Amino acid sequence: MSDFFNSGWSIFVAATTIIGLVACLILLIVASRRRVMADDNTTGHVWDEDLREMNNPLPRWWMYLFVITVVFAAIYLALYPGLGKFPGVLDWSSAGQYKTEQQRAQENMAQIFAKFKGKSAEELAKDSVAMGIGERLFGNNCAQCHGSDARGSKGFPNLTDGDWLYGGSLETLTETITKGRMGVMPPMAAAVGTAEDVKNVANYVLSLSGGAHNAAAAQLGKPKFVVCAACHGPEGKGNQALGAPNLTDKIWLHGWGEAAIVSMINTGKTNVMPAFSERLNAEQIHVLAAYVWSLSQTSSMAAK
């Protein structure tokens, strides 16, 4: 009732409600008796020359229904908020009910999640209940970016291929989900050299994974790769501590081919995975991480 800027409104609302209820009862009593105007069981009114209205009284029990509604209103207003600022005897509020229900839900959930506490990824992956919960958590929180089959799309990593930017252990996955990740590829064009050098490095990068490339250009680009090696490693195998991707596999998170690599070297990229510690609690993240872990173990992609 903080909407009311002074208590006058509260009094106005309460008074109007009570007067309305009383008026209903008075109307009921006043209208309950009537002087008979004709002696033939009609109301005495005549319309259109011969149309008369019979006195067809309402059954008394029906009238009691009206009384019951008034009584109901009185009891309701005493128990629940409604009369201006008066909070009601029960002190009920929708926010309070929400809190109670949330608390109850949390308690119920805690019982279910207690079974999963401290279990390893392998153990949880065998538990169909845990995996069912994980699948639903994934569908509600992760599928928006990573796809409901967890295979991602451009800019959103595939979680089933076993190719992890930061590592695929349960602990790392838990950390990734809890804190989120920010992957930064700085613009490297200046460090690499001319546009031609960039193109050559790109071809060298393509050659690492055995993709279609210009062998001569790749040969020329190889010495320039040292600036990339700081993160991606001398052999281009990446570094999970930094989230630097492995360049020797055929997995291209931000697009494949020379043009995509050239653009990446020139402009760089900042890619963010948001933190979920606000939305999910630690127990949920534990189960979710185990589910994601299980995806990378059983996927047909991993088998390839």
Added chain:
Amino acid sequence: MNQAAAQTKPVSPTGGPGAAADETSDDAATSVVSMYVKQQKIYARAVSGWFAGWRWAMVWATQLVFYGLPWLQWNDRQAVLFDLGARRFYIFGMVLYPQDFIYLTALLVISAYALFLFTAVAGRLWCGFACPQTVYTEIFMWVERKIQGDRMARMKRDAGPWNLDRSWRAAAKQAVWIAIALWTGFTFVGYFTPIKVLAQLVSQLALGPWETFWVLFYSFATYGNAGFMREQVCKYMCPYARFQSAMFDKDTLIVSYDVERGEPRGSRSRKVDHKALGKGDCIDCGLCVQVCPTGIDIRKGLQYECIGCTACIDVCDGVMDKMKYPRGLVRFDTQNGMAQHLTRGQRLKRIFRPRVLIYTSILLVLVGALATSIALRSPFRVDVVRDRASLARIVDDGQIENVYRLQIMNATEMPQRYQVAIKGLPGIVLDGADTIEVMPAHARWISVAARVPPQTGTAARPGAHPIEFEIQRLSREPDEPVVRTVEKSTFVVPR
């Protein structure tokens, strides 16, 4: 409309609150009446006869189905069970999903048209013979008669003091009524919670809050409506009662009093020739009023209160037999039949009038459509839902992938295996959809990816392209036919 006329046309000033004031009285002397009348208790007299037999047959037929059905077993489960929690509705061999809600709609539309048809032909047949309100009132009135006696005995006892005889009879009646009502409520909930489980819960006093509420609520409604409200429900609460008059015409069979034959009414000795005295066939015994469950006098013509229960026909036929007069002073007849003295054959011929034929043909079409739809119903259902956020992605070597979630709903009570295929674009293949097993009466979500080669992507314009998922249920037995269903969706080629 006759019903409407009955309400507006003043009846003879023999009763009613206004009757007391005589014509000479001035305004000051006119009486004041209550606008809310206390309901006069109706003491309906017991009746037997041809129509009463039919009414009891309908009581047995409807109640055997209602009370018996939940106990019937089928495939190791309750034959008819509406499992609201699991959202599965079992009707004998059928497993219905919430998606099959259209069948309920169809059933209700069919019921409505059947009501229209019966009403157009023979008035309020439903009200008089099959409506739960009538049926339970009939049962409750039977109990009342067995314990407290027939009309006269009840009236006499109610007028007398609260002595031992009156008290124990009233208590016994209430006890039996409450028992019947509780059993009815229990049976009703037994359609939603397996009735054997429910019986166990009741015996252990472990009923859940919702079950408790519905058992008690339904019991209370039965007890109140059949024990106390009775004709009040028909007169003031029932919407059918009012709109059925729109289906009436002058060729509708209604419970009618033959005014021409009966009037002038009056008592007479059985031996005299009443025609010579100038009297009609009605001996004015008032039995037709005494048996009426809604407390009307059928001799005043068609009234909206008349539920077509035909008790007055039975009782009047009995009187006519005693008087050795022909039966049918009160009978099922049409208004035209009365006025034009139509023979039985002529009246029957008039049943085939446009109104009835139209109702019948619509009803037949609806029943046919429902039957066909159920017969052709696929034993499984599939929903294809495109992934919401990422429309398309490019994977190895420039292939384009779209992700879909498929929900396969098994509407049989056996585990089934399904295979999904896709078509609609050159070279389109599915990944992640091997044989899918779905448990009996379960629904399962799976994720699948559809993939096209790069050349298809280049050839097709960017945007959505129609594709089709073909899902087939694999046969469990060699001779079982394979069932297919096709679901449409789209495949997005990115720019």
